[in-house]
Amino acid sequence: MAVPTEPATRAELPAGAGAVVLPEPCLLVIFGASGDLTRRKLVPSLFTLHRENLLAGGFAVLGVSRTPYDDSTFRSMLEEVARRELGPAFDPASWTEFADRLFYHPGDILDSDGFPSLRDRVRSLCEERRIPGNLLFYLSLAPKHYAPAVRGIAASGLSAPGEAMPGFRRVVIEKPFGNDLADARALSGDVSAVFPEERVFRIDHYLGKETVQNLLVFRFANGIFEPLWNRNYIDHVQITMAEDIGVGTRGESYDGAGAARDMLQNHLLQLLALVGMEPPISLSADDVRDEKLKLLRSVEPVSPEGAGEACVRGQYTAGKIRGEAVPSYREEKNVPPGSLTETYVAARFTIDNWRWAGVPFYLRSGKRLGSRVSEVAIQFRPAPYRLFEETACGPMESNLLVLNLQPDEGIYLRFGAKSPGPAICVRPVQLRFSYEQAFGSKSPPAYGRLLLDAMLGDATLFPREDIVEVSWTLLDPFLARWRENPGRDLYFYPAGSFGPREADTLLSKEGRAWRAP
Numbered sequence: 133m134a135v136p137t138e139p140a141t142r143a144e145l146p147a148g149a150g151a152v153v154l155p156e157p158c159l160l161v162i163f164g165a166s167g168d169l170t171r172r173k174l175v176p177s178l179f180t181l182h183r184e185n186l187l188a189g190g191f192a193v194l195g196v197s198r199t200p201y202d203d204s205t206f207r208s209m210l211e212e213v214a215r216r217e218l219g220p221a222f223d224p225a226s227w228t229e230f231a232d233r234l235f236y237h238p239g240d241i242l243d244s245d246g247f248p249s250l251r252d253r254v255r256s257l258c259e260e261r262r263i264p265g266n267l268l269f270y271l272s273l274a275p276k277h278y279a280p281a282v283r284g285i286a287a288s289g290l291s292a293p294g295e296a297m298p299g300f301r302r303v304v305i306e307k308p309f310g311n312d313l314a315d316a317r318a319l320s321g322d323v324s325a326v327f328p329e330e331r332v333f334r335i336d337h338y339l340g341k342e343t344v345q346n347l348l349v350f351r352f353a354n355g356i357f358e359p360l361w362n363r364n365y366i367d368h369v370q371i372t373m374a375e376d377i378g379v380g381t382r383g384e385s386y387d388g389a390g391a392a393r394d395m396l397q398n399h400l401l402q403l404l405a406l407v408g409m410e411p412p413i414s415l416s417a418d419d420v421r422d423e424k425l426k427l428l429r430s431v432e433p434v435s436p437e438g439a440g441e442a443c444v445r446g447q448y449t450a451g452k453i454r455g456e457a458v459p460s461y462r463e464e465k466n467v468p469p470g471s472l473t474e475t476y477v478a479a480r481f482t483i484d485n486w487r488w489a490g491v492p493f494y495l496r497s498g499k500r501l502g503s504r505v506s507e508v509a510i511q512f513r514p515a516p517y518r519l520f521e522e523t524a525c526g527p528m529e530s531n532l533l534v535l536n537l538q539p540d541e542g543i544y545l546r547f548g549a550k551s552p553g554p555a556i557c558v559r560p561v562q563l564r565f566s567y568e569q570a571f572g573s574k575s576p577p578a579y580g581r582l583l584l585d586a587m588l589g590d591a592t593l594f595p596r597e598d599i600v601e602v603s604w605t606l607l608d609p610f611l612a613r614w615r616e617n618p619g620r621d622l623y624f625y626p627a628g629s630f631g632p633r634e635a636d637t638l639l640s641k642e643g644r645a646w647r648a649p
């Protein structure tokens with residue numbers, strides 16, 4: 133059977149066909165198969181794809197990590213977690229079918245002697261499952277292990293298609309991609325020595341969320357919003373990603389990163405790019421990513437002297453979440469007791485271009501905040517002539533558009549309406565759209581969509597190397613400032629609050645305030 137090495141991507145398929153395209157059979161080799169991400173996210177998402185018949189018949193997973201599982205214990209371990217993660221949606225009969233696709237190979241990526249046996253296992257599985265040599269490697273490893281894993285894949289001869297094993301070779305790399313700009317560049321060098329850019333899929337799982345993808349649809353499929361989407365009508369933008377959970381079992385890795393690297397460099401800046409970018413000329417991966425890059429390159433870089441004014445960090449102390457006492461960050465498992473790592477970050481950026489000149493974008497994210505909410509809030513300017521200002525009902529609120537990314541996925545628009553009665557009294561009211569009500573179901577898991585896209589070779593939702601680099605460029609002045617003095621700009625906030633008070637001054641000194649989520 134002739135197998136194309138690079139099948140058509142979703143963007144190259146006829147309009148309307150995207151959702152039903154089946155990827156070619158491939159072997160997904162997950163490095164870090166015993167880890168948290170594989171157990172809680174990757175495998176449950178693959179199971180969902182299986183149940184929706186979105187996986188090719190021969191598709192299989194080969195898990196690799198040091199834990200000495202065999203196929204059977206690997207499957208049992210994953211089943212237990214999938215049952216817990218999926219709750220009532222777990223279907224035992226489908227799982228039994230799906231489990232036949234799961235295989236395990238114990239191995240240490242730091243031991244080069246182990247790669248030949250991995251190569252043999254890959255070959256025999258491809259034969260057994262009639263997979264035409266297509267290999268998708270997923271690095272679900274700590275960032276320090278990305279480069280050794282890529283080097284091992286290359287040394288084993290698995291990175292390049294050959295006569296014995298034709299087909300595609302792609303690699304998915306988890307975030308964070310690097311620790312700062314220099315580190316990201318070094319990693320790009322290691323990766324590109326083995327996989328050319330079009331075969332590298334840097335994952336930012338936020339971009340796989342339906343509501344995040346809807347940002348482009350909302351902006352560019354509707355004629356009425358785009359004319360308003362600029363400095364003439366918009367006062368400022370707030371992007372919030374608030375979590376109520378703490379660091380959980382990720383204490384050690386989180387402490388080496390912090391909220392700025394964990395959330396600001398990737399998710400928050402990606403959202404900023406989607407809100408601010410110009411319409412792409414097509415939906416091809418590079419046209420979309422070119423526009424994102426252009427926008428991020430227009431963000432005004434913060435000078436080292438200005439960094440203290442543009443960013444506030446925080447760390448949670450003990451407090452209460454939904455009435456339940458929770459410990460401070462420093463008391464979390466595997467966190468050093470004197471840690472100066474931030475669990476909250478807020479930053480102000482401006483975009484130096486025709487559309488956005490003078491419009492501040494305020495970004496914030498934190499752990500152990502009062503509620504779990506991710507949203508983009510577009511605050512419009514007040515009406516130019518305040519005809520109703522002098523009514524008896526107090527000051528009017530300007531129009532506000534909120535795109536709720538989670539958990540109440542939807543959109544609402546606030547506007548003023550006359551409240552019933554003899555006097556003219558303007559009250560804020562809301563027009564609401566809910567995904568669940570409109571489409572009858574919760575959004576599918578983001579990882580499922582992204583895994584499917586990687587199998588299809590569609591990189592639209594994966595940040596390209598130049599985008600990752602420009603994001604690090606924006607963060608580097610802050611990182612340099614904190615490296616110089618690790619306790620700088622770090623303020624404490626009780627768990628269950630909405631971050632340190634100092635973050636309020638980022639806005640209040642400009643006459644604005646954070647939205648209460």
Ligand SMILES: NC(=O)c1ccc[n+]([C@@H]2O[C@H](COP(=O)([O-])OP(=O)(O)OC[C@H]3O[C@@H](n4cnc5c(N)ncnc54)[C@H](OP(=O)(O)O)[C@@H]3O)[C@@H](O)[C@H]2O)c1
Pocket residue numbers: 163164165166167168169170173196197198199239240241242271272273274275277306307308382385
């Ligand atoms: N967990 C999440 O929700 C989440 C979310 C976003 C991004 N991420 C990113 O995803 C990646 C994985 O995160 P995680 O939470 O799954 O981490 P984790 O639970 O610590 O898992 C790490 C995995 O790496 C394996 N490993 C470590 N050293 C190895 C070696 N020398 N050879 C082979 N395997 C080795 C471990 O297995 P053995 O000990 O059995 O070898 C384990 O399977 C990280 O980059 C993280 O930043 C995770």
